Amino acid sequence: MKICIIGAGITGLASAYKLSKLGHEVKIFESSPFSGGQASTIKINDFEIEKAYHHLFVTDKAILNLYKDLGIESELEWFNSSVATYANNKTWSTTTPIDLLTLPIIPFKERIKLSFISIRLKLINNWKKFENITAYDWLSKHVSEETFKIILEPLLRGKFGRYYKQICMPWFWAKIQSRVSSRNKKFQEILCYPKSSFSFLIKKLEDQIIQNGGVIYHKHKVTKLNIKNNQIESINFVSENKINKTENFDIVISTTPYSILSKLVTFDKKILMNMNKVEYMSAIVVILILNKPISKYYWLSIADKEFPFLGIIEHTNLIPKNRYSDSNIVYITNYVEEDNDLLKLDYNSLMKIYVPFLKKINPDFNLDNIRDFKFNKINYAQPIIPINYSSYKIPIKLPIKGLYSANTAQIYPEDRGTNYSVELGEIVTKIIQEDKNGFT
Numbered sequence: 001m002k003i004c005i006i007g008a009g010i011t012g013l014a015s016a017y018k019l020s021k022l023g024h025e026v027k028i029f030e031s032s033p034f035s036g037g038q039a040s041t042i043k044i045n046d047f048e049i050e051k052a053y054h055h056l057f058v059t060d061k062a063i064l065n066l067y068k069d070l071g072i073e074s075e076l077e078w079f080n081s082s083v084a085t086y087a088n089n090k091t092w093s094t095t096t097p098i099d100l101l102t103l104p105i106i107p108f109k110e111r112i113k114l115s116f117i118s119i120r121l122k123l124i125n126n127w128k129k130f131e132n133i134t135a136y137d138w139l140s141k142h143v144s145e146e147t148f149k150i151i152l153e154p155l156l157r158g159k160f161g162r163y164y165k166q167i168c169m170p171w172f173w174a175k176i177q178s179r180v181s182s183r184n185k186k187f188q189e190i191l192c193y194p195k196s197s198f199s200f201l202i203k204k205l206e207d208q209i210i211q212n213g214g215v216i217y218h219k220h221k222v223t224k225l226n227i228k229n230n231q232i233e234s235i236n237f238v239s240e241n242k243i244n245k246t247e248n249f250d251i252v253i254s255t256t257p258y259s260i261l262s263k264l265v266t267f268d269k270k271i272l273m274n275m276n277k278v279e280y281m282s283a284i285v286v287i288l289i290l291n292k293p294i295s296k297y298y299w300l301s302i303a304d305k306e307f308p309f310l311g312i313i314e315h316t317n318l319i320p321k322n323r324y325s326d327s328n329i330v331y332i333t334n335y336v337e338e339d340n341d342l343l344k345l346d347y348n349s350l351m352k353i354y355v356p357f358l359k360k361i362n363p364d365f366n367l368d369n370i371r372d373f374k375f376n377k378i379n380y381a382q383p384i385i386p387i388n389y390s391s392y393k394i395p396i397k398l399p400i401k402g403l404y405s406a407n408t409a410q411i412y413p414e415d416r417g418t419n420y421s422v423e424l425g426e427i428v429t430k431i432i433q434e435d436k437n438g439f440t
């Protein structure tokens, strides 16, 4: 089969790898000049680092197996993580259960309750019973108003902006599953980060795809899918040198969000309506290369609704900084609605807003400590998954013959992540193989 894959993110690369291995003729069309999409990296000095912080959990079996399958398992390294929450004007360690039980900002009874809620959610396998309730409603019913307002509400609001009351409970359930499962016997959270960043996996996938006869075109934007008799016939694309071209394919796999896919081809009303229901948060990520750390934690969540950002992820509090010329690499992360004014700001304007708040966390924080910076805005960073999502979630196999969609909004109930992109790649491959063999 001749297969076009739109997008060279992890889903596109994983699908291309699997399909090319099975002997299909695969071509990836990627509009940007690089592969990796949201997991792509940039070079700073002599090291590569993700444009947005990335790590893997113990539960991320599909991607961990892909490393094995590619023979690059030695890339995987595990580190003790450290977690904290900024609330009530102070940073509190929330790394261990003891930290949680001694957290003075909420009453003792509530700390016990929070610990029990985590254990209870971890033990529940049937997430479907949470389908018709939002995380906001469920959590606010299970903790006191004070605890909800101090810790949980600011975290939900920080991540989902104006959508924070709509997020379904299965999303929260899945978060607890991965975070609790990533704790070892001593209840220490351990996280995986590849020795040479995610760039090594991306490069290896590219090499394997090419070795299997596949082709990867960068700076090639797909602009239209041509359908004949309700079947994929060809794609239109704009090539690197701005020339409009058409190429015939048997199959197209789109890894783009629905809002892009729905402009490439005409869908019937019902599918289009469901596609339009899927909204996203964008991410604004500032990477600071600093002389000094900001905190001693890897993951600092901000539970203070006055703050203009959601979290500080100090990469070099997870990975030894001698790998980065002794620099401290810090991500300041923010999720905002697609129409949020913060998205219009440049680095300097944004930092003017951020710095007073960075000083609240560490009074010694100073612009002079910044050796270098990178600034990234990421569209479609986080799908908003509301209640009863199963009832209108769009299938991978679309009602146009030969057209398949594999994107982050299909990952449910788990939160999107590279692991699930790899899994999507495997699922779409399986469906295509079954269709090819006439099983369906």
Ligand SMILES: Cc1cc2nc3c(=O)[nH]c(=O)nc-3n(C[C@H](O)[C@H](O)[C@H](O)COP(=O)(O)OP(=O)(O)OC[C@H]3O[C@@H](n4cnc5c(N)ncnc54)[C@H](O)[C@@H]3O)c2cc1C
Binding pocket: 006, 007, 008, 009, 010, 011, 012, 029, 030, 031, 032, 036, 037, 038, 039, 052, 053, 054, 055, 056, 220, 221, 222, 223, 255, 256, 260, 283, 285, 333, 378, 381, 382, 406, 407, 408, 416, 417, 418, 419, 421
């Ligand atoms: C801030 C942030 C932090 C994250 N942290 C983690 C983490 O710690 N661990 C983890 O596992 N995951 C993390 N993720 C999630 C993970 O990066 C994504 O879920 C995953 O990379 C998505 O891959 P994808 O291929 O589905 O989509 P994308 O990476 O979005 O790839 C889609 C590709 O399609 C291309 N494209 C779009 N339209 C066209 C067109 N018309 N023609 C050609 N090409 C097109 C785009 O340029 C893009 O490269 C994080 C994401 C963000 C934003």
